[in-house]
Amino acid sequence: xxxxxxxxxxxxxxxxxxxxxxxxxxxxxxxxxxxxxxxxxxxxxxxxxxxxxxxxxxxxxxxxxxxxxxxxxxxxxxxxxxxxxxxxxxxxxxxxxxxxxxxxxxxxxxxxxxxxxxxxxxxxxxxxxxxxxxxxxxxxxxxxxxxxxxxxxxxxxxxxxxxxxxxxxxxxxxxxxxxxxxxxxxxxxxxxxxxxxxxxxxxxxxxxxxxxxxxxxxxxxxxxxxxxxxxxxxxxxxxxxxxxxxxxxxxxxxxxxxxxxxxxxxxxxxxxxxxxxxxxxxxxxxxxxxxxxxxxxxxxxxxxx
Amino acid sequence: xxxxxxxxxxxxxxxxxxxxxxxxxxxxxxxxxxxxxxxxxxxxxxxxxxxxxxxxxxxxxxxxxxxxxxxxxxxxxxxxxxxxxxxxxxxxxxxxxxxxxxxxxxxxxxxxxxxxxxxxxxxxxxxxxxxxxxxxxxxxxxxxxxxxxxxxxxxxxxxxxxxxxxxxxxxxxxxxxxxxxxxxxxxxxxxxxxxxxxxxxxxxxxxxxxxxxxxxxxxxxxxxxxxxxxxxxxxxxxxxxxxxxxxxxxxxxxxxxxxxxxxxxxxxxxxxxxxxxxxxxxxxxxxxxxxxxxxxxxxxxxxxxxxxxxxxxxxxxxxxxxxxxxxxxxxxxxxxxxxxxxxxxxxxxxxxxxxxxxxxxxxxxxxxxxxxxxxxxxxxxxxxxxxxxxxxxxxxxxxxxxxxxxxxxxxxxxxxxxxxxxxxxxxxxxxxxxxxxxxxxxxxxxxxxxxxxxxxxxxxxxxxxxxxxxxxxxxxxxxxxxx
Numbered sequence: 209x210x211x212x213x214x215x216x217x218x219x220x221x222x223x224x225x226x227x228x229x230x231x232x233x234x235x236x237x238x239x240x241x242x243x244x245x246x247x248x249x250x251x252x253x254x255x256x257x258x259x260x261x262x263x264x265x266x267x268x269x270x271x272x273x274x275x276x277x278x279x280x281x282x283x284x285x286x287x288x289x290x291x292x293x294x295x296x297x298x299x300x301x302x303x304x305x306x307x308x309x310x311x312x313x314x315x316x317x318x319x320x321x322x323x324x325x326x327x328x329x330x331x332x333x334x335x336x337x338x339x340x341x342x343x344x345x346x347x348x349x350x351x352x353x354x355x356x357x358x359x360x361x362x363x364x365x366x367x368x369x370x371x372x373x374x375x376x377x378x379x380x381x382x383x384x385x386x387x388x389x390x391x392x393x394x395x396x397x398x399x400x401x402x403x404x405x406x407x408x409x410x411x412x413x414x415x416x417x418x419x420x421x422x423x424x425x426x427x428x429x430x431x432x433x434x435x436x437x438x439x440x441x442x443x444x445x446x447x448x449x450x451x452x453x454x455x456x457x458x459x460x461x462x463x464x465x466x467x468x469x470x471x472x473x474x475x476x477x478x479x480x481x482x483x484x485x486x487x488x489x490x491x492x493x494x495x496x497x498x499x500x501x502x503x504x505x506x507x508x509x510x511x512x513x
Numbered sequence: 514x515x516x517x518x519x520x521x522x523x524x525x526x527x528x529x530x531x532x533x534x535x536x537x538x539x540x541x542x543x544x545x546x547x548x549x550x551x552x553x554x555x556x557x558x559x560x561x562x563x564x565x566x567x568x569x570x571x572x573x574x575x576x577x578x579x580x581x582x583x584x585x586x587x588x589x590x591x592x593x594x595x596x597x598x599x600x601x602x603x604x605x606x607x608x609x610x611x612x613x614x615x616x617x618x619x620x621x622x623x624x625x626x627x628x629x630x631x632x633x634x635x636x637x638x639x640x641x642x643x644x645x646x647x648x649x650x651x652x653x654x655x656x657x658x659x660x661x662x663x664x665x666x667x668x669x670x671x672x673x674x675x676x677x678x679x680x681x682x683x684x685x686x687x688x689x690x691x692x693x694x695x696x697x698x699x700x701x702x703x704x705x706x707x708x709x710x711x712x713x714x715x716x717x718x719x720x721x722x723x724x725x726x727x728x729x730x731x732x733x734x735x736x737x738x739x740x741x742x743x744x745x746x747x748x749x750x751x752x753x754x755x756x757x758x759x760x761x762x763x764x765x766x767x768x769x770x771x772x773x774x775x776x777x778x779x780x781x782x783x784x785x786x787x788x789x790x791x792x793x794x795x796x797x798x799x800x801x802x803x804x805x806x807x808x809x810x811x812x813x814x815x816x817x818x819x820x821x822x823x824x825x826x827x828x829x830x831x832x833x834x835x836x837x838x839x840x841x842x843x844x845x846x847x848x849x850x851x852x853x854x855x856x857x858x859x860x861x862x863x864x865x866x867x868x869x870x871x872x873x874x875x876x877x878x879x880x881x882x883x884x885x886x887x888x889x890x891x892x893x894x895x896x897x898x899x900x901x902x903x904x905x906x907x908x909x910x911x912x913x914x915x916x917x918x919x920x921x922x923x924x925x926x927x928x929x930x931x932x933x934x935x936x937x938x939x940x941x942x943x944x945x946x947x948x949x950x951x952x953x954x955x956x957x958x959x960x961x962x963x964x965x966x967x968x969x970x971x972x973x974x975x976x977x978x979x980x981x982x983x984x985x986x987x988x989x990x991x992x993x994x995x996x
Binding site for chain 2: 464496497502
């Protein structure tokens with residue numbers, strides 16, 4: 209080293225970057241796979257990017273336990289509160305925009321410009337769903353004009369723990385498009401990231417962890433979609449499954465398994481993730497509860513309040 | 514329950530409704546493409562009156578070939594029917610609603626004969642609701658753009674519908690009215706023990722001038738239902754019935770693009786808090802479990818009583834049960850009619866015996882059962898725990914299991930402790946408690962200070978293994994639209 213460089217503290221050697229060990233996001237924590245397994249993730253040209261955890265059945269079960277544990281508080285939170293947290297996710301993503309642009313570009317082999325468009329749309333999608341949390345009940349619920357001395361009210365309620373198989377190709381915009389509607393309505397999610405492009409999903413976990421989202425509301429698993437999804441589709445404590453990331457054959461197999469406890473199933477369908485979504489990804493995972501009460505006339509005797 | 518006790522100062526004279534208003538033919542065909550026809554393989558089956566075991570009629574039994582023929586007819590009819598302006602479809606449905614009203618006495622008697630339920634219920638509950646459903650959905654037919662499913666939501670095509678025997682005509686109305694309003698055509702299979710009112714409905718379609726093939730009725734057994742559900746040219750499957758069959762149907766349609774809605778079993782909790790109005794609660798409990806002989810998916814079959822009022826409530830309940838009148842369903846004073854079939858009676862008997870064997874205490878009011886027909890006395894089980902079979906399995910009969918709780922938390926936990934999630938009841942004078950408890954119950958319908966109320970404007974359907982989708986109201990349209 210020359211005297212000059214010693215003085216300035218600079219070096220002629222290129223700096224060795226710090227690689228990231230990608231981990232799962234389960235119950236608000238970042239565990240490695242219980243199985244200790246990883247698999248190689250490459251960019252679109254086949255260059256090694258990272259080793260991603262290869263989740264096991266046990267990881268899937270742990271994620272369901274975490275999601276179930278989180279369900280009570282999350283579904284019981286006010287819609288206003290949930291909306292603010294979803295908006296907070298957008299805020300946090302905006303600050304880490306460059307990171308996600310790089311990860312999406314590498315994963316999907318996109319130009320910086322195209323990857324940026326995906327990330328921007330994904331951030332905006334969080335904002336869109338943030339605004340839905342306190343409106344969906346007014347749009348799909350309400351009072352019914354009953355022909356009798358009764359008042360009744362239909363309200364949407366989250367169905368519970370939802371398994372989400374993220375789309376395989378759209379590693380970030382697609383991912384956000386399937387997670388946000390599930391949690392906006394108060395469900396909790398076990399997300400299986402794109403098998404080939406899992407890194408943006410695993411990084412999203414880091415964002416969610418710092419966005420005031422309670423641990424366990426979203427759990428992100430990476431690995432073999434079929435391997436992780438099979439026990440999840442059969443899991444008795446999972447209430448619904450979004451098959452977006454399953455091929456036709458796997459989707460059928462999972463739908464058959466889901467029939468065991470009559471999970472709500474959202475079948476795979478072609479989606480333009482850039483287009484503004486409708487509300488069907490929210491309503492697919494909502495129940496409708498109708499509560500009745502008499503309005504004063506107390507039965508055949510004709511007595512009343 | 515002393516229907517024949519001459520010493521009772523309150524003995525009722527018999528008050529039978531006349532069955533002369535119904536003309537039941539000795540045999541009926543399938544209703545396909547606007548015509549009554551025989552089954553392709555010529556098979557027939559008999560339908561009997563559960564209260565007397567009298568054979569009412571012989572009915573063609575649909576098989577796979579008939580299903581195929583009916584689906585083809587419905588497919589053909591779909592082209593024109595779906596292209597009709599909504600206002601025209603609406604008028605057909607309004608006509609049907611009106612004809613149902615005009616013929617409601619006839620249909621009520623028919624339903625009572627074929628199903629075994631009391632005329633008081635067919636006359637005052639089933640038939641008015643049938644007409645109301647057609648009337649309600651008729652009005653949607655030309656307003657679908659306002660239903661919240663986009664500006665011009667499209668029908669799905671041919672709807673395959675399989676309905677149960679507990680409310681034969683009402684379930685038909687719940688299925689057919691929204692299907693037709695949205696522009697779908699229908700192939701409906703009524704249950705094998707109660708095919709008649711659906712066949713009379715075919716005649717109503719004829720009177721209303723409904724185009725041929727829009728509604729097809731295929732009486733038959735489970736195999737015909739399975740063939741209908743599996744038919745490759747059916748776009749929509751709607752089923753009401755047992756959870757086990759619902760799961761089988763969900764497996765059948767897996768991997769297809771058939772839209773599916775299921776209304777399945779239940780084990781409804783009816784929760785009575787210590788501040789409940791006892792007399793009204795007792796009426797609600799009776800209505801919750803003895804309406805339609807308890808053969809109701811949303812029956813309040815698990816009574817959860819706050820411990821402090823258990824004895825008082827049970828005394829009142831038993832006293833009330835002693836005044837119920839079981840017997841001839843056509844008698845206008847009858848509260849409890851016949852069980853729908855020998856098979857169902859056997860199932861109820863087995864489960865009730867099991868409840869006794871597992872140590873729960875069984876009680877029925879003094880009750881004389883008619884000699885012929887299928888009958889089961891209203892029955893209470895006390896000392897029931899959550900582990901008992903009778904607290905877990907759907908009995909689908911007039912059998913009430915009584916459990917206790919101490920705190921609202923415990924009530925909620927016990928109420929939710931079932932794979933089912935269809936209905937629940939809450940009895941308390943405290944409004945905030947109703948709202949708090951209702952919001953924590955995992956059930957699609959919660960009745961507070963009332964029970965078993967239905968209305969076409971109100972969505973009905975279950976959480977968890979009670980199925981998915983809702984029938985009734987704006988929500989009921991979604992099942993028949995491409996959304």
